[in-house]
Amino acid sequence: MAKEFLKTHDQIFASRPQLAVGKYVNYNYSDMLWAPYGPHWRQSRKIYLSELFSSKRLESFQSIRVEEMRAFVSRLHGLSGKPVVLKNHLVCLTLSTISRMVFGKKHFSVSGDDQLGSNSIMSLPEFKRILFGLKGYIKRMKALKKKLDRFHDHVFDQHKRKKKELAKNFVPQDMVDLLLQLADDPDLDVKLTYDHLRGLTLVSIFCSFFLFLKLCLFLIDGSHGLITGPDNRRHKYLGINRRMGDLRTDQTTTTHRKSDQELDRVIGRERWVDEKDIPQLPYLDxxxxxxxxxxxxxxxxxxxxxxxxxxxxxxxxxxGTRVYVNTWSIGRDPSLWEQPEEFRPERFLGRDIDVKGRSFELLPFGAGRRMCPAYNLGLKMVQLSIANLLQAFNWKLPDNTKVEDLSMEESSGLTTPRKFPLVAVMEPRLPLHLYKN
Structure with a gap:
């Protein structure tokens, strides 16, 4: 049925309902996510696909992704042997990487008191409230929009001054630079207003952030055998199915062993896995x-x-009918998947199933005209991060935590992260010199 709406009748269902989040947070539907189908949306989609998220543009930002990943792994290495809330470090990695690609600088601090330098104008807890606090409450949305306005005004004022100073020598260095340059293009079908620029910037951040953080947390959060129990003398990997108390050892031991073997065989232990290596890692995929x-x-x-x-x-x-595609239900449909409650990566080996909107049994980014335009950036970030985390460390639970005590309960909201973030202990598995940033 999803194929009927997203492909066969794609154009008829290519618009969006006018919900409060699009009005109050996304600058009166000026972004691409909530914009109604029409000239502005078509132009925005073209900008995303041919400019902001083109293969050439993403390639130009590769050095940023690598630098932030190396710094991230180095920070984690300094915490080896200690209990760590991984989610907090992944949020920092994500915001640092995306902020540099979109704005050219890190504009977020780890906390209100711990600044990342003079470029930081918003604390991490404050930005997390913006990201995860949008649950349909209009009063809260209006308050958050004021914070976003302050943030955008600061960022765009900086970029406008730089563009004016450089004049004819101005060359876009980040996504905001590129949007400002496009706003001056007299040949655009629809004039880009300041609200359009802010909306397009906001979606660039949100889409990449949610994709990256959601996938990383579920891959590492102990649900699929990447975390060991407190008795790590034999490194026996235990996985927890989402059904409470349903423990599996055989499959998850195999999963982790195969991922380790693939990384060691293809990459070895004398260098870091890189983006160019990802196509050679089918089991990771x-x-x-x-x-x-x-x-x-x-x-x-x-x-x-x-x-x-x-x-x-x-x-x-x-x-005027609204159509909701339930990707959670599709992913657990027994008519599509054998033993859908089991976590078995092997089901994808040798099968032509992709995540780019062509396989309707797997639609993490949607399909058709309204498919997520930032999926390619998010995939690059997730693939590199997960590969590095698996290559760099063995993971286990703290000594005072039992596997059966872990809660896999999910929170409600725009996405469904774990309600109780995982605390884990890392052990390095590579030579010491590789961890020095």
């Missing part, structure tokens, strides 16, 4: 796909809106 199947970035895709009356699979659909 299978782990990611299996994670997206069981725990999609969002349980429901962003709603679609019927722009005219139509008939779909024998049903009469009225104009």
């Amino acid at each position: 299978a782990i990611m796909k299996e994670t997206m199947r069981k725990h999609p970035i969002a349980p429901l895709l962003v709603p679609h809106l019927a722009m005219e009356d139509c008939k779909v699979a024998g049903y009469d659909i009225r104009k």
Whole structure:
């Protein structure tokens, strides 16, 4: 049925309902995510695909992704043997990387008191409230929009001054630079207003952030055998199925062993895995796909809106009908997946199933015209991060934590992260000199 709405009748259902989040947070539907289907949305999509997230543009930002990843692993190495809330470090990695690509600088501090330098104008807890606090409360949305306005004004004022000073010598260095340059293009079909620029910038951050953090946390958060129990003398890897108390050892031991063997065989232990190595790591790719199947970035895709009356699979659909695609349900449908409650990456080996909107049994980013435009950036970041984390460390639970005590309960919201973040202990598995940033 998802194929009927997202491919066969894609154009009819290519618009969005006008929800409060698009009005109050996304600059009156000026972004690409919530914009109604029309000239502005088509132009925004073209900008994303041909400029902001093109292969050439993402390649130009590769050095940023590598630098931040090396610094991230180095920081974690300094905490070896100590209990660590991994989520906090992943948030810092994500925001640092995306901030540099979008704004050219790190504009976020770790906490209100611990600044990342003079460029930081918003604390990490404050930005997390913006990211995770949008649950339909209009009063809260209006308050958060004021914070976003202050943030955007600061960033765009800096970039405008730089553009003016350089004049004809101005060359875009980040996504905001590029948007400011495009705003001056007289040949654009739709003039880019300041609200458009802020909306496009906001979606660039949110899409990449949610994708990266969601996948990383579920891959590492102990649900699939990447974390050991407190008795690590034999490094027996225990995985926890989402059904409370359902412990599995055989499959998860195999999963971790195969991922280690693949990394050691293809990369070795004398250098770091790089983006160019990812196509040679099919088992890592299978782990990611299996994670997206069981725990999609969002349980429901962003709603679609019927722009005219139509008939779909024998049903009469009225104009204005909202369509919600349940990716969580599709990923656990026994008619599509054998033993869908089991975490088995092997199900993807040798099968032509991708995550780019062509395989409708796996739709983490949607499909068709309204597919997430930032999926390629998010995938690059997730693939590199997970590969480095698996290559760099063995993971276990703290000595005072039992496997059966872990809660796999999910929170509600835009995405469904774990309600109780995992605390883990890392042990280095590579030569010491590689961890020195």
